[in-house]
């Protein structure tokens with residue numbers, strides 16, 4: 001097996017690590033799939049924003065540049081990360097809030113159909129929101145119950161689809177197993193049944209190549225604090241395919257989604273553009289952080305990032321296999337995202353002891369340890385050092 005130092009020496013993305021603030025005392029940070037590291041460019045951009053724009057321009061900042069940021073940064077993110085042409089992506093709110101909006105909007109473009117399909121392995125917020133929106137609209141939730149590792153395939157989904165299917169909500173990468181779903185074939189399957197699909201891209205945006213326009217995805221959401229490195233609570237993104245825009249009505253109609261923001265009109269009319277997905281005043285500092293994260297990814301290139309992600313996860317799996325630990329992440333690189341998950345009866349204790357030894361993974365109930373490998377910041381040496389600590393504790 002090549003040494004981790006050899007792998008780092010030949011890694012074309014190795015230099016990107018220096019573009020991030022790494023002044024902690026950790027042996028290994030293996031949780032970039034929960035909260036990515038801070039880019040140095042973001043530190044500088046936010047300091048300049050606070051000093052010059054907020055401090056210097058005050059309210060004038062809105063009309064000088066801030067008002068359009070949700071859409072202009074949305075376009076940048078869409079182009080670099082999502083394969084999305086301009087005018088279909090906004091930066092706004094949290095993933096949960098955007099999901100709420102898009103579930104309503106998606107159900108609205110399929111009138112006469114009354115089922116929302118979701119898998120039982122999906123992230124809690126996705127499941128809770130589907131139940132809540134179905135309740136509010138008098139719809140029925142149709143559950144799919146896949147195996148955690150194989151997750152949702154066309155064969156698993158097909159029996160749940162039919163004439164009643166309005167919306168299907170799927171996560172591109174399973175938050176526990178790291179399984180990467182086949183976005184192309186699943187989207188086509190939903191369309192064949194006459195429904196529309198919402199993809200949750202939280203664990204794939206910025207680390208997996210995504211082609212929303214080419215694959216005719218209808219709607220998508222995702223967060224920016226994982227592989228986009230935009231910081232805790234950074235705003236999420238929402239994508240609506242251009243063909244659905246005119247009919248996509250979301251329920252949190254506010255002054256920012258209105259046709260004319262400053263008209264203060266007596267009656268509400270939705271903006272004809274993607275701005276209709278907004279609601280209230282956007283978080284400017286957070287959007288600027290998203291912009292910096294997106295620019296770093298664009299510079300590195302998602303294709304290169306994905307290649308390193310596959311190499312890092314393969315390397316981690318090799319080390320974990322050697323130690324005889326149980327892995328619940330697919331072994332086929334094309335079937336996994338950028339984290340590798342270990343199942344162990346003492347997972348909680350092991351994760352706590354790892355943190356005490358300077359290695360940060362995360363623990364997921366009841367018995368899973370996720371090792372997040374962020375290609376722009378995780379070196380092979382860091383992955384090896386972190387896994388060595390886990391292996392030592394598990395012996």
Ligand SMILES: Cc1ncc(COP(=O)(O)O)c(C=O)c1O
Nearest residue numbers: 094095096123125171175202223
């Ligand atoms: C797959 C997935 N969906 C949704 C969310 C929820 O995002 P938020 O808390 O930003 O609304 C998360 C958070 O980690 C997630 O991993």
